[in-house]
Amino acid sequence: xxxxxxxxxxxxxxxxxxxxxxxxxxxxxxxxxxxxxxxxxxxxxxxxxxxxxxxxxxxxxxxxxxxxxxxxxxxxxxxxxxxxxxxxxxxxxxxxxxxxxxxxxxxxxxxxxxx
Amino acid sequence: xxxxxxxxxxxxxxxxxxxxxxxxxxxxxxxxxxxxxxxxxxxxxxxxxxxxxxxxxxxxxxxxxxxxxxxxxxxxxxxxxxxxxxxxxxxxxxxxxxxxxxxxxxxxxxxxxx
Numbered sequence: 683x684x685x686x687x688x689x690x691x692x693x694x695x696x697x698x699x700x701x702x703x704x705x706x707x708x709x710x711x712x713x714x715x716x717x718x719x720x721x722x723x724x725x726x727x728x729x730x731x732x733x734x735x736x737x738x739x740x741x742x743x744x745x746x747x748x749x750x751x752x753x754x755x756x757x758x759x760x761x762x763x764x765x766x767x768x769x770x771x772x773x774x775x776x777x778x779x780x781x782x783x784x785x786x787x788x789x790x791x792x793x794x795x796x797x
Numbered sequence: 798x799x800x801x802x803x804x805x806x807x808x809x810x811x812x813x814x815x816x817x818x819x820x821x822x823x824x825x826x827x828x829x830x831x832x833x834x835x836x837x838x839x840x841x842x843x844x845x846x847x848x849x850x851x852x853x854x855x856x857x858x859x860x861x862x863x864x865x866x867x868x869x870x871x872x873x874x875x876x877x878x879x880x881x882x883x884x885x886x887x888x889x890x891x892x893x894x895x896x897x898x899x900x901x902x903x904x905x906x907x908x909x910x911x
Contacts, residue, residue, distance in 0.1 A: 717901075725887060725901035773841070788841040 686789035707776030720770040803902035816875040820888030
């Protein structure tokens with residue numbers, strides 16, 4: 683069956699430009715998570731959605747980062763005025779269970795390079 | 798404060814020899830502990846989890862981990878490495894009191910030498 687998909691798989695952008703990263707979760711999964719994997723930093727939690735609402739935004743690193751989820755399905759992570767330190771792999775995961783990491787299914791990630 | 802530490806950023810073993818990937822956590826609360834594996838260009842895959850049942854946890858692909866509260870450790874082991882085990886491994890901790898917050902280690906890159 684279809685897993686979590688993310689697009690684009692790779693994105694190269696210039697410093698100062700805005701980017702949008704998309705996540706298509708597994709159908710029926712109510713929970714959706716965004717993570718960032720930076721070189722030498724490990725995985726970093728960004729934001730968690732339950733349905734269309736985001737009860738936990740604690741991981742967003744700055745106000746340049748925002749995310750939304752519509753129809754309880756697709757989510758978009760937007761980074762405004764990108765900086766070089768935003769370069770990372772952005773991972774999305776979905777889960778049928780609220781808050782249980784072991785039931786999270788991860789997408790392949792979007793590799794973002796900010797020049 | 799809660800945190801998780803993977804003590805080795807890189808581990809290299811010969812095929813057929815044992816694997817040990819170390820993970821320590823710090824917390825005042827009882828943790829749930831997980832190991833994930835990430836193969837190149839693939840998503841994260843759950844290897845095993847500890848959630849306050851048996852302290853020795855068996856996972857997929859012959860991996861296991863032992864929760865040692867006195868040492869605040871959850872090291873990942875495998876008796877005999879295969880070439881297909883070469884990947885990045887992440888130790889993850891969550892705590893009931895932290896809600897949906899999960900703490901990831903920085904990862905250990907495992908190389909298997911033929």
